[in-house]
Amino acid sequence: xxxxxxxxxxxxxxxxxxxxxxxxxxxKGIELKIKPGEVHAIMGPNGSGKSTLSSVLAGHPQYTVTxxxxxxxxxxxxxxxxxxxxxxxxxxxxxxxxxxxxxSMTNFMxxxxxxxxxxxxxxxxxxxxxxxxxxxxQAEVQLDSRLGSRSVNxxxxxxxxxxxxxxxxxxxxxxxxxxxxxxxxxxxxxxxIVAQGVNALRSPDRSFLVITHYQRLxxxxxxxxxxxxxxGVIVQSGDAALALELxxxxxxPIKARFQ
Amino acid sequence: MSLTVLDSSQRLTDVLQNExxxxxxVQDSILSTCLQVISHDGLPTAxxxxxxxxxxxxxLRIPLTELRQEFKAPILDATALRSDLELHIxxxxxxIPNALPEGIAIYNxxxxxxxxxxxxxxxxxxEALNIAYAHDAYQIHILPNAPENVxxxxxxxxxxxxxxxxxxxxxxxIASGKRIQCVEEFCSIQGAHAVLNYFSDYILHNNxxxxxxxxxxSGAQGxxxxxxxxxxxxxxxxxxxxxxxxVSLGRFDHVLCFKGHSASGTLRGLSLVNPQECIDHHTRMxxxxxHTQSNQMYKSLVANKGTAVFNGVIHVLPHAQKTDAYxxxxxxxxxxxxxxxxxxxxxxxxxxxxxxxGTSTGHMDPQALFYLQSRGIGKKEAxxxxxxxxxxxxxxxxxxxxxxxxxxxxxxxxxxx
Numbered sequence: 001x002x003x004x005x006x007x008x009x010x011x012x013x014x015x016x017x018x019x020x021x022x023x024x025x026x027x028k029g030i031e032l033k034i035k036p037g038e039v040h041a042i043m044g045p046n047g048s049g050k051s052t053l054s055s056v057l058a059g060h061p062q063y064t065v066t067x068x069x070x071x072x073x074x075x076x077x078x079x080x081x082x083x084x085x086x087x088x089x090x091x092x093x094x095x096x097x098x099x100x101x102x103x104s105m106t107n108f109m110x111x112x113x114x115x116x117x118x119x120x121x122x123x124x125x126x127x128x129x130x131x132x133x134x135x136x137x138q139a140e141v142q143l144d145s146r147l148g149s150r151s152v153n154x155x156x157x158x159x160x161x162x163x164x165x166x167x168x169x170x171x172x173x174x175x176x177x178x179x180x181x182x183x184x185x186x187x188x189x190x191x192x193i194v195a196q197g198v199n200a201l202r203s204p205d206r207s208f209l210v211i212t213h214y215q216r217l218x219x220x221x222x223x224x225x226x227x228x229x230x231x232g233v234i235v236q237s238g239d240a241a242l243a244l245e246l247x248x249x250x251x252x253p254i255k256a257r258f259q
Numbered sequence: 260m261s262l263t264v265l266d267s268s269q270r271l272t273d274v275l276q277n278e279x280x281x282x283x284x285v286q287d288s289i290l291s292t293c294l295q296v297i298s299h300d301g302l303p304t305a306x307x308x309x310x311x312x313x314x315x316x317x318x319l320r321i322p323l324t325e326l327r328q329e330f331k332a333p334i335l336d337a338t339a340l341r342s343d344l345e346l347h348i349x350x351x352x353x354x355i356p357n358a359l360p361e362g363i364a365i366y367n368x369x370x371x372x373x374x375x376x377x378x379x380x381x382x383x384x385x386e387a388l389n390i391a392y393a394h395d396a397y398q399i400h401i402l403p404n405a406p407e408n409v410x411x412x413x414x415x416x417x418x419x420x421x422x423x424x425x426x427x428x429x430x431x432x433i434a435s436g437k438r439i440q441c442v443e444e445f446c447s448i449q450g451a452h453a454v455l456n457y458f459s460d461y462i463l464h465n466n467x468x469x470x471x472x473x474x475x476x477s478g479a480q481g482x483x484x485x486x487x488x489x490x491x492x493x494x495x496x497x498x499x500x501x502x503x504x505x506v507s508l509g510r511f512d513h514v515l516c517f518k519g520h521s522a523s524g525t526l527r528g529l530s531l532v533n534p535q536e537c538i539d540h541h542t543r544m545x546x547x548x549x550h551t552q553s554n555q556m557y558k559s560l561v562a563n564k565g566t567a568v569f570n571g572v573i574h575v576l577p578h579a580q581k582t583d584a585y586x587x588x589x590x591x592x593x594x595x596x597x598x599x600x601x602x603x604x605x606x607x608x609x610x611x612x613x614x615x616x617g618t619s620t621g622h623m624d625p626q627a628l629f630y631l632q633s634r635g636i637g638k639k640e641a642x643x644x645x646x647x648x649x650x651x652x653x654x655x656x657x658x659x660x661x662x663x664x665x666x667x668x669x670x671x672x673x674x675x676x
Contacts, residue, residue, distance in 0.1 A: 082632040
């Protein structure tokens with residue numbers, strides 16, 4: 001019998017999460033609850049722990065969790081290997097997508113889907129239906145089909161890499177997508193395209209956790225809840241208006257209040 | 260330890276002196292030089308800079324009493340590779356299963372029509388051994404009237420125990436303007452541990468082209484010493500891929516001598532080193548005249564407790580201006596106790612050349628591994644994908660698709676499990 005979450009209505013429930021790298025504590029008691037279909041944004045100054053939170057949720061081996069628990073879709077997330085978290089429906093769009101020379105996009109995504117289907121006890125896609133599915137998803141996120149036949153991220157521009165993350169998200173159909181500073185390094189046109197892609201993937205059974213330094217991205221991906229992360233703790237939460245307020249006053253008032 | 264080595268070396272020499280199967284295909288003067296080298300030198304040890312990481316001395320711990328035993332020739336299965344001429348060299352003896360195509364001649368070195376063997380310098384101990392105690396030695400001539408793009412497949416196999424030395428030599432002469440594809444494949448015979456001491460020469464006349472693939476099949480348990488010497492005349496082009504998928508001890512020397520202007524050569528090497536194995540590549544690019552070009556790319560995947568060695572010399576003589584030479588060696592270590600020794604060695608005596616090198620050795624990139632895992636791909640499968648990508652880069656550069664596919668199949672079915 002798998003252990004079940006005490007809070008079934010939440011897709012993600014993070015309770016008192018403490019984590020760090022080597023001996024350095026970074027997250028110092030995160031509390032975060034996301035319901036199915038909700039879009040949450042996490043904002044905060046540099047070094048507040050935003051990227052650490054996304055890495056810890058995805059299971060990056062570099063980070064150690066020292067305290068707390070995370071429930072994902074009724075299961076204890078922290079006990080799962082990174083690949084199991086992905087198969088269970090968690091997706092991390094990387095701030096810096098990794099180049100994999102020699103690993104073809106098709107082989108990569110096909111392997112990922114096969115493992116996911118196997119995990120979910122679904123009938124695997126045959127070659128023909130896989131190709132049709134791939135084509136459909138590339139069209140959905142407007143990924144150039146030329147990129148789809150290349151090595152993963154190799155020689156992709158910044159914008160192409162981010163769009164490739166969206167394509168992988170569209171292929172894997174996660175329950176929760178974490179976007180780690182997806183806006184970094186993008187010009188305004190690329191940003192709009194990425195935001196459109198995300199909006200197209202919004203659905204009542206898919207939640208988003210959008211991590212960003214700037215409010216700009218949130219003009220295009222309108223969040224239900226905005227959290228402010230500072231010094232490893234969520235210090236303030238509110239609706240989309242909170243993001244505008246931060247844009248106006250910067251992070252200094254927050255820093256002053258919670259120093 | 261060193262006493263044992265000397266002692267065994269002496270015994271090896273004694274046994275060889277009593278051998279009666281000598282093939283006297285060289286002039287008496289060369290033979291006596293070789294015998295002198297054998298009686299004065301021993302097998303190179305770790306004290307010899309060129310054999311520092313190549314534990315040849317372990318060959319001497321093996322009793323040599325069975326050297327004169329006859330072993331039955333192994334039987335080779337049909338091969339998936341298509342060719343115009345298939346040759347078998349079994350226990351050092353050539354067999355030609357089918358008729359020779361027009362324009363191709365094969366001789367023993369002792370044949371009056373054969374080109375005599377010439378040595379410019381004193382032979383090394385291993386070459387002296389090879390010449391003086393050769394089972395046999397052969398020459399293949401690609402004549403001007405040979406068909407275009409002849410594909411030759413030479414398959415080697417040794418049946419026998421580790422105390423058996425197989426000394427064999429092959430020479431390939433390619434007439435001007437001829438383009439040849441040659442695959443040398445070293446098959447594994449279950450339970451065979453023979454020591455193969457193989458020397459080969461490739462003489463490319465003006466405008467000749469040789470596309471060369473050397474395949475050391477996976478699971479071979481023997482000891483392989485292979486020395487290839489390539490002579491490139493004007494505008495000759497040589498391309499080689501050495502694919503080593505496992506051998507207890509493999510030492511591969513590959514020497515290219517650029518003797519004619521605009522000659523070019525590329526060496527690619529892919530080693531899959533299993534635990535307890537040592538695969539040692541030594542290359543030498545000898546640029547003797549102006550306007551020649553060389554390129555080297557060596558990669559190895561080294562399992563835990565395996566050892567990979569790459570030593571690459573680029574030697575540019577004073578007159579060899581405008582030489583363009585590049586060398587790279589990349590190694591992926593798959594365990595804490597995997598070892599890799601890599602040494603680029605540039606000896607440049609001309610002042611207007613472009614020579615460069617690069618090397619990298621490291622474990623699998625943890626970021627790449629995590630990226631794959633974060634998409635639901637299990638750790639083992641992710642590691643396999645990354646190894647596969649690392650190895651395939653060189654295989655995919657092969658210009659013969661059929662051979663590239665053959666190697667890719669070997670890679671996936673035999674090694675990357």
